[in-house]
Amino acid sequence: MIRVLIILTCLALVSLHAQEPATDSIEQPALKALPIGGDDDITSQTLPDEVVSIPEETTAVVADETNETPTAIVIDEPAEIASPPSAAASNAKPEGLEALRLQVFLDKSDFGPGVIDGRMGQFSELAVRSWNEVNGHPLDDWSAVTVAAKAAVPEPLITVAVPNVASKWVNPSLPTKRSQQASTKRMSYRSIAEFMAERYHSDVPYLTELNAGVKIQNLKPGDSLIVPNVAPFEIEKLTGAKYEADAALSERHVVVNTKINQARIFEAAPAALVVDESEADTAPVTKTKANRALVASFPITPGKPQFIKFGTWKLLNMIEMPHWRYDQQLLDTGKRSANAINIPPGPNSPVGVIWNGTSRPGIGMHGTSDPETIGRARSAGCIRLANWDAIRLPNLIRPGATVEIR
Secondary structure, eight states, X not given: OHHHHHHHHHHHHHHHHHHSOOTTOOOOOOOOOOOOSSTTOGGGOOOOTTSXXXXXXXXXXXXXXXXXXXXXXXXXXXXXXXXXXXXXXHTSOOOHHHHHHHHHHHHHTTBOOSSOSSOOXXXXXXXXXXXXXXXXXXXXXXXXXXXXXXXXXXXXXXXXXXOGGGGGGBOTTOOSSHHHHTTSSOOOBSSHHHHHHHHTTOOHHHHHHHSTTOOGGGOOTTOEEEEEOSOOOOGGGOOOOXXXXXXXXXXXXXXXXXXXXXEEEEOSOOHHHHHOOGGGGSSOOOOOSOOTTEEEEEEOBOBOTTTOOOEEEEEEEEEESOOEEEOHHHHHHSOOOSOOEEEOOSTTSTTTTEEEEESSTTOEEEOOSOGGGTTTSOBSSSEEOOHHHHTTGGGTOOTTOEEEEO
């Protein structure tokens, strides 16, 4: 009996001990809450378009409530997520194929980058500033226009065949002396290479670069050629047309800025809006309000300083394929003589494929025989554009428009 009582007493003591809390357990610290927002909060950052967005669900490890062994839940996740580029990198000038793409985009948008050659030079930069101005971006920003170019120009290069009509517009024996040129039928191209370069808003050296192994100077109709993907300048479609006034286009305003060698075309608007170009002549400026009045801009070569006529004039006439009155005295002194000769029309005419005369005698906007010299070699007194830009003018302005030279 006594032995039974002892056993029962021990069992009771064991039961009481089991109900007491353990005195040697380790206290777990409370988890510290992470701050929301701030520089390290990825939800507060905007990722650039080219960076893969982080998926809402990602690979996770959770503890199964009924099993001490963690269960892995694997959800498709990119192997590597690119880090956002720095601000400097995202705003860098494009190079190589991307530079070509941007030039093609600007050209298609009527913001001429000059000769298309895959290099971001002065005129490409001015064209970017014009595009940014219209679209309300900082003038010297390269990111927005580069993104727009990628979307609009998936293929910056195309392969074309030399058209049969090229032979009709090429004369390898075109004279260089003015007196001999006066007796020719047309101021033609001197080679098919020159024909194709101007057709695609480029120059022969760049076509040579694009077409390694091709004998550019030996091209013939039917040959294939890689060229910039622009709307071709089709000289064979020019008829010698004379353009008349237009209710809307004749109200537009052209500003020829001889400081930066650019012609800018504006919709009819208050004078204060269309003539204020101070931002284009100064250091980089942040511009946020879109200037929808600006419709186009093109690189130009102004006249020699002694012959430039500053002021505001009216556009009087627009004539395709003009004859050019060659007067050496006029070129040297600005005064006409009686010893002039007529040079026939053509792409290699010194006035190019179109003449746009103003109310100032002898002063007009016209094409050129040497597009690669735009912005460098001065003209005698007029405003010179590449033929592929000059021929667009009738679609942008018409007689009656104002032309301000400053």
